[in-house]
Amino acid sequence: MGRAFVFGDNVDTDLLAPGAYMKSSARELASHCLEALDPSFPSSVRQGDLVVAGANFGMGSSREQAAVSLKLLGVSAVLATSFARIFFRNAINLGVPAVVFRQAAEISPGDQLQIRLEEGALDNLTTGKTYELEPLPRHIMAMIRDGGLLPHLKRRLAAPESDDE
Amino acid sequence: MMRRSGESKLLPGAIGDAESRAAMTMVEKIIARAAGLNSVKPGQMVTAKVDLAFAHDSSGPRRWRPMLEELGVGLWDPDKVVIVSDHYVPAVDAETAEILRVTREFVRDYGVRNFFDMVGISHLLLPDHGLIRPGAFIAGGDSHTPTAGAFGTYAAGYGATDMAGIVATGETWLQCPETVRVILNGRLRRGISAKDVMLRLCKTLGLDNAFRAIEYAGTAVEAMGMPERMVLANMAAELGAETGVVAPDDVTFAYLRERGRPVEDEVAALALASDPDAVFAATHVFDASELAPQIAAPHSPANTFDVGELAGQKIDQAYIGACVGAKIEDLRMAATVLKGRKVAPGVRLLVAPASSKTTALAAADGTLSVLMEAGATLMPSGCGACAGYGAGVLAQGEVCISSTNRNFQGRMGSSGAKVFLGSPYSVAAAAVVGAISDPRELLEQEAA
Numbered sequence: 001m002g003r004a005f006v007f008g009d010n011v012d013t014d015l016l017a018p019g020a021y022m023k024s025s026a027r028e029l030a031s032h033c034l035e036a037l038d039p040s041f042p043s044s045v046r047q048g049d050l051v052v053a054g055a056n057f058g059m060g061s062s063r064e065q066a067a068v069s070l071k072l073l074g075v076s077a078v079l080a081t082s083f084a085r086i087f088f089r090n091a092i093n094l095g096v097p098a099v100v101f102r103q104a105a106e107i108s109p110g111d112q113l114q115i116r117l118e119e120g121a122l123d124n125l126t127t128g129k130t131y132e133l134e135p136l137p138r139h140i141m142a143m144i145r146d147g148g149l150l151p152h153l154k155r156r157l158a159a160p161e162s163d164d165e
Numbered sequence: 166m167m168r169r170s171g172e173s174k175l176l177p178g179a180i181g182d183a184e185s186r187a188a189m190t191m192v193e194k195i196i197a198r199a200a201g202l203n204s205v206k207p208g209q210m211v212t213a214k215v216d217l218a219f220a221h222d223s224s225g226p227r228r229w230r231p232m233l234e235e236l237g238v239g240l241w242d243p244d245k246v247v248i249v250s251d252h253y254v255p256a257v258d259a260e261t262a263e264i265l266r267v268t269r270e271f272v273r274d275y276g277v278r279n280f281f282d283m284v285g286i287s288h289l290l291l292p293d294h295g296l297i298r299p300g301a302f303i304a305g306g307d308s309h310t311p312t313a314g315a316f317g318t319y320a321a322g323y324g325a326t327d328m329a330g331i332v333a334t335g336e337t338w339l340q341c342p343e344t345v346r347v348i349l350n351g352r353l354r355r356g357i358s359a360k361d362v363m364l365r366l367c368k369t370l371g372l373d374n375a376f377r378a379i380e381y382a383g384t385a386v387e388a389m390g391m392p393e394r395m396v397l398a399n400m401a402a403e404l405g406a407e408t409g410v411v412a413p414d415d416v417t418f419a420y421l422r423e424r425g426r427p428v429e430d431e432v433a434a435l436a437l438a439s440d441p442d443a444v445f446a447a448t449h450v451f452d453a454s455e456l457a458p459q460i461a462a463p464h465s466p467a468n469t470f471d472v473g474e475l476a477g478q479k480i481d482q483a484y485i486g487a488c489v490g491a492k493i494e495d496l497r498m499a500a501t502v503l504k505g506r507k508v509a510p511g512v513r514l515l516v517a518p519a520s521s522k523t524t525a526l527a528a529a530d531g532t533l534s535v536l537m538e539a540g541a542t543l544m545p546s547g548c549g550a551c552a553g554y555g556a557g558v559l560a561q562g563e564v565c566i567s568s569t570n571r572n573f574q575g576r577m578g579s580s581g582a583k584v585f586l587g588s589p590y591s592v593a594a595a596a597v598v599g600a601i602s603d604p605r606e607l608l609e610q611e612a613a
């Protein structure tokens with residue numbers, strides 16, 4: 001369970017991981033995440049909180065630090081009406097669920113949200129409304145369950161014949 | 166058909182297959198071959214074998230090494246991995262020097278032979294060394310990887326963990342994208358370039374074309390050389406597309422031949438073209454002859470206008486740089502405007518050629534002296550200020566016009582700076598006038 005931090009369309013990777021801090025440590029970089037849109041975001045977001053946004057979230061560069069920063073800040077999932085492809089893959093590779101959520105506009109800042117990934121559901125505890133989520137493909141769920149691509153590959157490299165399920 | 170060794174494996178199998186399988190777009194054909202399938206359909210999840218993987222100093226070795234060590238593996242095939250140090254070059258402080266050192270160390274320890282250290286930007290170096298082969302499935306640790314699609318490849322950008330997985334295993338999963346076709350009829354007029362086409366497309370198609378590929382065709386595309394086609398493919402990234410492709414043709418073959426890496430089987434490469442009855446998600450037709458110079462206003466490449474609508478906007482800096490806008494052809498475009506003219510007082514013109522070879526070519530053919538006599542400052546070859554990593558960044562409140570490909574807030578220095586995007590012609594014209602202006606006016610004066 002966590003609070004919703006709500007953003008608009010086209011949140012780009014330069015907002016998520018500003019170029020000027022790209023050579024800094026991951027923590028330092030994360031402390032500037034989305035500050036151009038909401039200066040208080042990096043300091044007020046807590047473990048388990050969720051980012052809710054409009055279309056094309058994470059557009060721009062391939063820098064994985066965009067997703068790393070959200071993960072380091074404790075963001076438990078990103079819900080957006082649509083995602084940029086590289087960000088979508090990066091988030092999932094890091095074990096941060098990126099979930100398409102068409103009714104993002106119905107979420108207000110600060111709403112208490114609970115995401116039930118396996119069931120494909122989202123509860124807004126503030127409004128009492130429950131939403132159905134678009135299911136993630138099976139092998140992506142398997143990757144998230146393993147904690148991301150690296151642990152997933154580690155398991156597969158250790159037991160090459162084992163099935164993803 | 167006879168199969169030769171080596172690269173003909175990159176091309177789809179016997180032509181006879183075509184009759185028995187469903188019609189496919191070029192991107193579908195490339196993915197099908199890489200996935201070892203006879204055909205694929207948009208939406209289909211497949212695992213593809215990667216023919217070439219590359220990354221740069223920012224996205225590659227410094228991120229890969231800890232992950233490869235954790236997995237306990239080396240590179241799946243060091244000969245298929247290319248590393249380019251282009252983002253933090255040359256080092257400006259201890260941190261960037263360390264990033265470059267770590268990159269060199271990785272290249273040595275992991276046996277990478279194709280390493281380009283501070284000699285230019287990856288998206289230009291790879292084709293210029295003949296490493297981009299029609300039909301290949303290419304994974305790059307950079308969002309502008311689609312540039313290679315100009316040669317009829319599937320080339321997509323990946324983040325660092327994805328890339329570490331790819332260089333460890335030689336494969337990746339993907340959902341076959343649908344293809345959107347963009348047909349450019351007519352011919353670009355003088356003073357108009359592929360960059361103008363792409364800025365206009367960002368406005369009309371939007372930046373949210375995720376999980377789609379863009380295929381460019383039409384007489385204006387056929388008339389373009391490889392450098393201009395690479396601009397079309399490069400900025401498919403701005404459209405949010407997975408990749409951008411142009412069908413290989415004689416122009417493609419000539420480019421690779423000139424670089425000592427001719428395509429072995431041209432017939433098979435030509436057969437990569439989308440089947441006549443292939444299904445596209447959408448087809449957009451444009452008349453290239455009607456296009457005026459395009460300028461994107463802050464903070465999005467989609468925020469594009471005809472140059473006339475923004476004329477008079479004062480600038481502090483004009484920047485000619487980046488993979489998309491600092492090839493020798495781009496420098497020549499700028500030089501046609503700058504010849505015999507001076508940069509306006511109070512304005513700085515920075516030129517960061519896309520590769521060392523570009524600088525050498527510009528020096529040899531006189532382009533460089535035109536730029537320098539106009540008052541330009543010559544910068545190192547590399548990404549430079551494009552992504553705010555290198556020299557030439559902006560202060561709060563400053564205004565820049567740039568030949569780069571994106572102008573997101575905070576990308577080129579201060580988040581309080583404003584960046585306009587334009588073609589090399591438009592950037593040069595703004596540098597001379599001190600404000601955004603139509604380059605065609607200066608080009609006409611010169612002709613008169």
Ligand code: SF4
Nearest residue numbers: 309487488548551552
């Ligand atoms: S020049 Fe700019 S857009 Fe091109 S690879 Fe470098 S940072 Fe990316």
